[in-house]
Each structure stands twice: as C-alpha cells, then as structure tokens.
Amino acid sequence: MVSHVIAGLEPVSTVARRPRRAVDRDSQFFAEGLTRGLILIQRCGGCGRLRHPPQPICSHCRSFEWDTVEASGRGSIYTFAVHHAPPLPGFSIPFVIVLVELEEGVRMIGDLVGNSTDAALKIGAPVTAAIMADEGDNMLLVRWRLDGATA
Template sequence: MSTGVIRPMMGRDSQFFWDGTAAGELRIQKCNACGVLRFPPGPACPECHAFDRGHVVAAGTGTVFSYVVHRYPPVPGKELPIVIALVDLDEGVRMVGEVVDAVSDSGADVEIEIGMRLRVDYRTIDDELTLPFWRKA
C-alpha cells in the first residue's frame, strides 16, 4: 500500500467525499435541515448548527479563484513544479486541488490564470484511495 502519495485524513465527517471520488463523483456536504452547502465537511452546519448531514453531487466544474506554483520543497509522489488552485465550484463552495497539465514540460511556463474554467478528474491510487484533481475545461 506504499504508493509514495501523502494520504488525506479520512474520518466519519469526510468518508462520504472519499466514497464519492471512488465512484467518480465530487460530493459536497449539505445540511438536510437548512440546505446550506459546505466544504470542507464537518459535523455540524455552520448556519443552523444542525447535525443532519447529507450531500449533493457537484457538476465537477468551477473557476480558478487563486493559485500557487509549488517549486520547492519536494512533495512525496509528485514531480515539481505542481500547481495548486483554490477552485470556486459552480455550486458556490471553494475547494483546494492540484491542477494538472498547467505546467510546460520544461517546468518554466505555467498556463493558468484567475478565472480560468476547470473540470474535475480522478486518479485511482489504490483500492482505498481515489484523488480528485483539476484540468482545464
């Protein structure tokens, strides 16, 4: 099971999200009491404080709100540089994720900008982990 990838924390508040990525779905937590969407997921609604959680399946599209190009230090399982973006999902929540195909082969040029449209894709790491990532729409 050693894949060289930094594994995310998985718990009862986020398991629905990871079950979704394994199924090819980008799931966002929804309060069943008041309908508010939230990411990252948590135990209680930030609006009405209810513990009645559910989820919706997102379209998997959004826009770049902000980004960084990570060049150093090394990241286990990644070839640098990598682009990490804060993505405004069309559903109204923000999510952090890696953007692939945004760096030239030489690593010198970055092809990403604020407002760029992105779509989610998935990479299966092993039987227990499928990670979402982003690419140009």
C-alpha cells in the same frame, strides 16, 4: 520506481505517496463517492447550505443533520500557487495547486494536471475535475484540468 532488496525479503516498492486524506465518519461519504466517480458535497439538513470540506455540524445554523448533493465537477480557479521547493513526496516539481470555486459555490483544493501554458493559468480560468488514482497506492484524488488542456 525504485525497489530495495533486504536479505531474505522480497523487493519493496518505494514509490512516493502523497499525504493521506483523513477519512472519518463525517467524510467517509466523500471517499466512497469518488469510488463511484462522483464528487459529493455536504448539504445542511437545517438551512440547506452546502459545505466543503465535510464537517459534523453546520457553521451557519448549528444543525447536525446533513445529506449530500452531487457536484458538477466544473468550476473556476479562485487562486493558485506554483510550488517550486521544497520537494514533496508524490509530486514532481514544479506543480500547481489550485483552489477551485465550484459551480455549486463551495471551494475545493487540488493539483492542476495536463499541459497548460502560463498564459492559460490565471484566476477565473475554467477547470474541470478529474478523479484520478494516486500512483503510490491508488488512493482516489480530485485533480483539476484547465478546460481545453490535454493530459
């Protein structure tokens, strides 16, 4: 961590923060669920379809009614990318971004954490969610671990 001192002011932390997740009335349930250790997914009150990311209206039946279901936190890698450049705030390069298809059928994006070999990183590999705080400001994030990987 780097800090700077400006005459007359206390040191200020310059820990890089990741981009912020937008939280509005349609997605607030997701952020609140993370604080309780849950990954919540919207379920349409009209047709019962699950959807993620959160939306105010069902794209299938156009219903405004919805509730939530708890996700298992398990899925498989649908696709991935290894980011080498340019540097991004809050990330050490290189890092892996995965699009995970959850057991429930919706897809969720996040970064891959833990020690993994290139051979283990492949489409279809099983992963498990880890709800972790961002080091920059403790915002909770859904991150992913390859099954069998260690931190």
